[in-house]
Amino acid sequence: MKLFVYLVFMCLQNLAAQDANALLKSIDDHLLPESYEAYRKIINEEPNGSKKEFTFYTIKKGKDKIALLYLAPASEKGRATLRLGENMWLYIPNLNKPVRITSLQSITGGVFNNADILQLEYSVEYDARFAGETKDEQILELKAKSTVVAYDKLKMWITKERQYIHKVEAYSAAGVLIKTLEFKNEKNYGNGLVRPSTVETFSPFYKGYRSYLIYQKITARTFPDEVFTQNYMGKLGNLR
């Protein structure tokens, strides 16, 4: 009898996990096309009120290929980063070669790190399970599929009505809150893509800092695989 109850419990748990992962996949689909180009801006707000802005051109293909090119400021112009699965490289124009970097590093400073800026789909990096709900939102708990993902656990609030992300909390393996991301300002990008245009981020480790990632333009577009190679990093501007 005990065995039967245990098996039923395991089956139900498995079905719930499948539903949670399906919901996570649906959220990814709502956020961005599978292959696209985008113009994004990061604004780092410092504790003294001053701001630093970075603009970049981003391209993504499939589940594991994303690259970005810095367009501004002048001191960063021409720098490029590439992510292929868990591999990341930084291209510095003066060096004229890509250098391997880690997902935890921050090129722009502020609260965003490489993992945030070069993020793949949530459903690619995490397994989901339901962790409760409020009147308007469902809460998912996400566990990293591998140890190389920047955050071990995520807690995600999703609106019931439109299935949009409202908020994400990122935790370390030890359960320490690393940062909070809030998704705001819904915008219509055309071709049926309506999503929050601003991701606001703050962290207990960066007291007084606030960073904003703003999607200015998103267009579905496909690219040859070869543009997602180290060899092409210095030529990403040709795609614009």
Add this chain to the structure above:
Amino acid sequence: MNLHFSMLIFLSVVAVSQDESEDQSTARKLEWSGNFDVKYSIFHMNQSSANYKLQFFNKSISSYLSQYRIEPYVNAEYKLQNLEVQLKTHAIFYDEKESSFDLYEAYGTYNPSASLSLQAGKRVYNWGKGYAFNPVGFVNTVKDPENPELAQAGLMSINAEFVKSFPSEVLQSFSVMMVILSGRPVISHRFDETKNTDVGLKFSFLVMDTDIDFMTYQSVTYPARYGVDFSRNIMENLEVHAELSVANKVIRYVVANGVPQSQQSDRASYLFGFRYLSEISTTVIAEYYHNGSGLSRSEFQSYHDYLVNGLSIGTSVSVQRTMENNRALFNSNTLMQEYLYVKISHPEPFDLLYVTPSMFSIYNLADKSVLLSASIQYKPTTDLEFILWPSFLVGSNNSEFGGRQAQQRIDLWMRVFF
């Protein structure tokens, strides 16, 4: 000089006017960028070193010297569909009588597809995975380990590159690059002998999340060289890399019986290192470098004795000859064989906004001399940077770093990016 700077000013004026007149709706893109550096340096000279005594023979000057210079870098990039032209210029201005203008890079690129590119002109290559040193950098401009990220002059060359990606977990991508370089000029830097044309070849693989390169350099004038390197993230915050190069019949210079002489032998150089990012955002880069063509401890001692001997003869002719040989045969940032490089940097410590301190050292394992440098970078806005950069060269007068002309140096930089 005036011509050089007139050219630079002309380029800047053209830059402004072109940017304003550029029609955004056309496919043509012309973009200008660059940085303007102002540098002030104070040197504490090592007046007891042989290098100093040779350079300042029979001159009585203060042991503290200063230098003030400006260095504008102006770059242009023109794109039209699959064509591209890159221009990178650099100038140094000390005063009206002492300045220089360099064309760092000037090349055209034709990209018939995402897989294939052809380039011709003057271009910087950067083969190898090392940060401070690159034993497999057969076509690289020699890097300054004190500032490996500084822009450098390229080589006159033609290259073709082919790249292919694969939907596989094992072999993820493959590329091959061929570089053709003109040989050593024989008549007033304008004519080369056709038979002396050199060829560099590099095969690159991304295999199971590891970058691996195999390269070779074939030349009639220089020894044939073969190399391999790799780089891999073994943890989310730890990257490891290594390089190995072997060369046949390398010509190196040593001092034997008090006279510089060339030797020919097969040599291997190698490097291994790592880049680590701590939880508190401290970056550590460490590399061990074995320079196979470098001087051993005893060979360096003979070289040092040669410099001292040139001085002890005491005539301007002997000093001049010694200096010329020193520049021509022993002009290297890494004259000896065993080096350890360590760089540590940490952004905005103790909540000091916009400040990034870093320090690096190059330790000569054979003679225990060391170059120790610590810099503080202050970036109040994204396009303005101030750098305070003191360096110390520690070691006895007959050691590599301790025997250099200056024993301490402080650099103050202002950089404006545009």
